[in-house]
Amino acid sequence: MKDEITRDDRVANLKGMGCSRKRVEDARFTQGKGNYVDDIKLDGMLFGDFVRSPYAHARIKNIDISAAMEVPGVLAVLTAKDLEPLGLHWMPTLAGDKQMVLADGKVLFQGQEVAFVVAEDRYAAADGIEAVEVDYEELPVIVDPFEALKSDVVLREDTVQDGKPVDGAHGPRKHHNHIFTWEAGDKEPTEEVIANAEVVAEETMYYHRTHPCPLETCGCVASMDKVNGKLTLWGTFQAPHAIRTVVSLISGIEEHNIRVISPDIGGGFGNKVGAYPGYVCSVVASIVTGKPVKWIEDRMDNLMTTAFARDYWMTGKISATKEGKITGLHCHVTADHGGFDACADPTKFPAGFMNICTGSYDIPTAFLEVDGVYTNKAPGGVSYRCSFRVTEAVYFIERMIEVLAIKLDMDAAELRRINFIKKEQFPYKAALGWEYDSGDYHTAWDKALKTVDYDGLRAEQAQRVEDFKAGKTRSLMGIGLSFFTEIVGAGPVKNCDILGLGMFDSCEIRIHPTGSAIARLGTISQGQGHATTFAQILASEIGLPADSITIEEGDTDTAPYGLGTYGSRSTPVAGAATAMAGRKIRAKAQMIAAYLLEVHDDDVEFDVDRFVVKGAPERFKTMKEIAFAAYNQAIPGIEPGLEAVSYYDPPNMTYPFGAYVCVMDIDVDTGVTDIRRFYALDDCGTRINPMIIEGQVHGGLTEALAVALGQEIAYDDMGNVKTGTLMDFFLPTAWEVPNYETDYTVTPSPHHPIGAKGVGESPHVGGVPCFSNAVQDAFRAFGNTHTNMPHDHWRIWKTANALGLHD
Ligand code: MCN
Ligand code: CUM
Numbered sequence: 001m002k003d004e005i006t007r008d009d010r011v012a013n014l015k016g017m018g019c020s021r022k023r024v025e026d027a028r029f030t031q032g033k034g035n036y037v038d039d040i041k042l043d044g045m046l047f048g049d050f051v052r053s054p055y056a057h058a059r060i061k062n063i064d065i066s067a068a069m070e071v072p073g074v075l076a077v078l079t080a081k082d083l084e085p086l087g088l089h090w091m092p093t094l095a096g097d098k099q100m101v102l103a104d105g106k107v108l109f110q111g112q113e114v115a116f117v118v119a120e121d122r123y124a125a126a127d128g129i130e131a132v133e134v135d136y137e138e139l140p141v142i143v144d145p146f147e148a149l150k151s152d153v154v155l156r157e158d159t160v161q162d163g164k165p166v167d168g169a170h171g172p173r174k175h176h177n178h179i180f181t182w183e184a185g186d187k188e189p190t191e192e193v194i195a196n197a198e199v200v201a202e203e204t205m206y207y208h209r210t211h212p213c214p215l216e217t218c219g220c221v222a223s224m225d226k227v228n229g230k231l232t233l234w235g236t237f238q239a240p241h242a243i244r245t246v247v248s249l250i251s252g253i254e255e256h257n258i259r260v261i262s263p264d265i266g267g268g269f270g271n272k273v274g275a276y277p278g279y280v281c282s283v284v285a286s287i288v289t290g291k292p293v294k295w296i297e298d299r300m301d302n303l304m305t306t307a308f309a310r311d312y313w314m315t316g317k318i319s320a321t322k323e324g325k326i327t328g329l330h331c332h333v334t335a336d337h338g339g340f341d342a343c344a345d346p347t348k349f350p351a352g353f354m355n356i357c358t359g360s361y362d363i364p365t366a367f368l369e370v371d372g373v374y375t376n377k378a379p380g381g382v383s384y385r386c387s388f389r390v391t392e393a394v395y396f397i398e399r400m401i402e403v404l405a406i407k408l409d410m411d412a413a414e415l416r417r418i419n420f421i422k423k424e425q426f427p428y429k430a431a432l433g434w435e436y437d438s439g440d441y442h443t444a445w446d447k448a449l450k451t452v453d454y455d456g457l458r459a460e461q462a463q464r465v466e467d468f469k470a471g472k473t474r475s476l477m478g479i480g481l482s483f484f485t486e487i488v489g490a491g492p493v494k495n496c497d498i499l500g501l502g503m504f505d506s507c508e509i510r511i512h513p514t515g516s517a518i519a520r521l522g523t524i525s526q527g528q529g530h531a532t533t534f535a536q537i538l539a540s541e542i543g544l545p546a547d548s549i550t551i552e553e554g555d556t557d558t559a560p561y562g563l564g565t566y567g568s569r570s571t572p573v574a575g576a577a578t579a580m581a582g583r584k585i586r587a588k589a590q591m592i593a594a595y596l597l598e599v600h601d602d603d604v605e606f607d608v609d610r611f612v613v614k615g616a617p618e619r620f621k622t623m624k625e626i627a628f629a630a631y632n633q634a635i636p637g638i639e640p641g642l643e644a645v646s647y648y649d650p651p652n653m654t655y656p657f658g659a660y661v662c663v664m665d666i667d668v669d670t671g672v673t674d675i676r677r678f679y680a681l682d683d684c685g686t687r688i689n690p691m692i693i694e695g696q697v698h699g700g701l702t703e704a705l706a707v708a709l710g711q712e713i714a715y716d717d718m719g720n721v722k723t724g725t726l727m728d729f730f731l732p733t734a735w736e737v738p739n740y741e742t743d744y745t746v747t748p749s750p751h752h753p754i755g756a757k758g759v760g761e762s763p764h765v766g767g768v769p770c771f772s773n774a775v776q777d778a779f780r781a782f783g784n785t786h787t788n789m790p791h792d793h794w795r796i797w798k799t800a801n802a803l804g805l806h807d
Contacts, residue, residue, distance in 0.1 A: 046285070053134075059105065075119060075120065077128065094275075112305070112339070181369065204315040207312045219297060220235030241522055262554035262555075273566045308379075310391065316403075327365065338380065355393070364431060395769045398482045423440045479662070488572055489758055491569070502649070506647045523574040654758060658762055660681070673796065683746065700761065700767060779800070
């Protein structure tokens with residue numbers, strides 16, 4: 001019977017890397033059996049909720065909680081005064097700033113947390129909130145970062161001493177509302193190249209403020225067990241270990257007495273990386289009341305107060321020869337960070353990885369300068385499939401390329417092609433400091449353009465313009481192009497840390513005697529399917545079926561220390577740790593196999609799911625047999641058991657890339673867009689699960705469509721959030737979403753143990769400029785160079801109107 005099973009069968013049985021294994025998570029999710037934070041119900045559990053500021057900038061003269069304390073079911077109302085003796089009225093942010101937990105004398109944005117009402121249930125808490133009387137004195141509101149840098153109004157009193165701005169966490173301030181200046185590249189040489197260039201294109205663009213808006217909002221349950229001194233904190237945390245360390249540092253509770261658990265998470269998208277006042281208040285309330293306390297945001301709380309995305313004003317100058325060879329790039333950013341600098345970036349990168357803004361192009365000289373600014377808006381800035389501001393960087397360069405193409409009167413696809421970094425230039429050291437690990441841009445670009453019949457599309461577009469001018473149609477056609485290079489997998493510990501914690505990641509594997517296993521990781525899935533894909537990496541590495549491997553994440557009492565899931569770092573870092581831990585298992589298994597087969601260690605070799613005696617394939621021990629032997633035999637010189645742990649510090653980041661094309665029709669009279677085609681080629685190196693990659697691409701592109709075509713967190717001059725509900729905040733549905741065509745090339749990462757690069761954020765990073773470029777390209781023949789996103793129907797109508805197309 002044995003010889004009927006072929007080697008291919010054995011490979012297939014593992015469901016290892018490269019297999020579109022169905023998601024093991026979905027049985028739970030599709031049957032409503034997920035276990036989200038709000039599903040957690042503990043005996044005697046209370047509910048906490050916030051009194052939030054209706055004003056964007058106001059002094060707090062008095063808070064009267066007496067009426068609230070009379071509301072049935074209300075047990076406590078916390079204000080900054082209660083937290084101050086504990087030193088918890090402010091908390092550190094991930095960006096080196098500090099943030100009010102509860103309003104300390106003033107508020108800085110609409111929706112800011114003013115008081116925390118703890119009650120027997122959510123309804124009593126809501127009644128209590130109504131009864132808290134806050135006496136506000138309105139202050140002048142600043143929502144424009146340029147105005148903030150000129151204004152006498154001091155937003156943050158802690159930025160000024162003796163009438164002068166004091167240094168911030170990232171160096172000197174230019175003004176009391178200025179947070180930092182961050183530079184990369186060579187200023188003078190870049191300015192000189194641009195001043196002497198044959199052609200220079202300039203543009204200022206606004207990448208508007210938006211929000212990831214995950215289906216599940218942020219929340220937590222804090223439970224302080226006073227008998228044994230243990231605090232358990234369940235929450236929507238993308239980085240549970242980091243949260244544990246932060247809670248320990250700010251509360252003084254020893255770290256071994258804190259257990260942080262991220263249960264199922266209903267989408268994170270960077271919204272759940274940082275620490276929020278709700279976490280601190282829930283912990284304090286649990287300590288005060290001796291009962292578990294739950295806090296769950298509602299949708300408005302989530303949209304108005306938790307980590308927003310973008311809000312970058314970017315001014316660029318790009319220089320080139322007459323033939324289109326780019327010679328220099330200059331970029332200045334005014335970054336609106338809101339009332340506190342709470343960007344979730346690695347410490348040394350206050351503007352994230354914005355210095356990847358030379359993109360996929362061989363640009364010899366470049367300079368970037370970013371100014372961070374306080375305004376009366378909610379804090380955040382680094383979220384929403386952004387890879388630490390790579391979204392902004394790629395949007396910037398992909399718009400600058402289009403603007404330069406217009407200036408040169410050149411085809412934008414060709415302009416890209418002649419400037420791409422060439423395959424033989426990798427590893428490529430970019431002008432702004434990064435070393436790109438691998439790439440083959442020309443192959444990807446040619447494949448994309450050929451698949452969509454680019455020349456045919458351009459001919460059709462030219463005909464459309466003629467027909468429009470002749471009055472035969474009122475519809476224009478846009479061809480959106482984008483080529484992006486991502487940078488994901490933070491680490492290296494030497495460059496990247498969060499609050500001093502080096503950005504490595506980890507995996508611990510235990511093989512059970514019967515040949516199944518559990519692997520625990522320091523990452524946490526929020527929908528990415530880690531339980532499916534990490535098991536596939538291991539299946540290929542250790543030769544046990546993925547179906548026999550449990551993946552567990554998100555419990556700091558059991559998982560090895562890890563830095564969490566964001567910046568598409570799970571595959572580049574934890575995926576590498578998983579492979580390396582698997583290889584340790586394999587190394588020990590090899591010794592066991594050699595002992596059992598009575599040969600020297602070097603005389604056996606690994607083959608799919610077994611060790612085979614070299615030259616004698618009929619003599620082998622399967623991994624299942626070896627697992628059992630590890631527990632049932634005394635093997636001389638080898639400890640019993642089969643376990644391994646790996647902490648992986650990546651030598652470099654990974655640089656996935658992609659080529660996207662969008663074909664769009666636009667009704668000039670209504671501004672309505674119709675996406676006829678969207679082609680996305682992604683190269684994320686070795687592909688672990690093609691189906692999951694495709695799902696990531698579909699999701700990221702849909703969020704890109706949202707951001708490019710309508711989604712926005714907008715404020716009025718008073719600092720009121722105009723888009724705080726899903727009535728006003730655009731979330732695309734199946735109705736707006738086109739049929740995406742996905743494709744790929746495979747350029748492995750040379751330094752990653754399995755050659756894999758991240759992919760989770762790529763489609764968003766590449767998708768936003770592609771949708772935006774399609775809209776802008778439709779109007780190129782009529783003199784458009786640049787219009788700002790979001791390109792909703794009204795704004796597109798206005799563009800058409802301004803170009804005289806309604807005359
Ligand atoms: N993958 C693969 N082969 C590769 C690369 C990745 O099969 N070469 C698979 C991985 O095994 C994993 C998934 O693709 O199952 C995403 O992997 P990776 O690119 O490493 O990204 P992370 O797992 O670190 O996820 C984070 C990333 C980020 S930062 C945001 S934001 C985002 C994104 O993932 N948030 C998401 N995708 C999301 N998808 C869902 N459903 N929900 C979110 O909140
Ligand atoms: Cu920038 S959003 Mo993701 O890194 O969680």
